Amino acid sequence: MNQEKAEQAVRDLLEALGEDIHRDGLIETPKRVATMYQELLAGRAEDPAIHLGKRFPVEGSGLLLEKDIPFYSLCEHHLLPFYGTAHIAYLPGNEVVGLSKLARTVETFARRLQLQEQMGDQIAEAIMNELHTEGVMVVITAEHMCMTMRGVKKPGSKTTTIATRGIFTDDFARQGQVLSLIGQ
Ligand SMILES: Nc1nc2c(ncn2[C@@H]2O[C@H](COP(=O)(O)OP(=O)(O)OP(=O)(O)O)[C@@H](O)[C@H]2O)c(=O)[nH]1
């Protein structure tokens, strides 16, 4: 990210909105906002393989579900937050990954300008490719601030998306098993 350009863009936006950019409260705002976006969008520079590359051998592991992984992302249409929980289920082959790496993978894809569907799909794709698993299912439930604080203004409305790869694809019984575990 170009910090200087981002700061100037925030200054321009504030001016366009009719603000006095020289008043005390706003003097450091362009710098703060540019730094904030650097943090919120840090996932763009991350390769998920960094997290998923370190694996441990296992024999005969059954289904693994890591649920209720909280995340914050930014919707690419309005640059407003959407936030909620991601749940990742996968059926290992003969390797597993450290549990924290699943949450790190969520962070990698949440910290970008996103669509919820795309974020789930990217997480599923990364796990499928890196872990050589038999199948993966990513369920995300989130509240979109562009749906709640502006526009149609429906506070409390939630969006759930499901992304699948491998054995979960088109197997509604397996998907149902994961959904019921998430609900417990
Ligand atoms: N499918 C999907 N839509 C999203 C997501 N985040 C925001 N949106 C929607 O993106 C759409 C953008 O619609 P537009 O008509 O281009 O923009 P808008 O005039 O601001 O739309 P309103 O929100 O209806 O006021 C809206 O319907 C949002 O609810 C997402 O993650 N996935």
Ligand SMILES: [Zn+2]
């Ligand atoms: Zn939006």
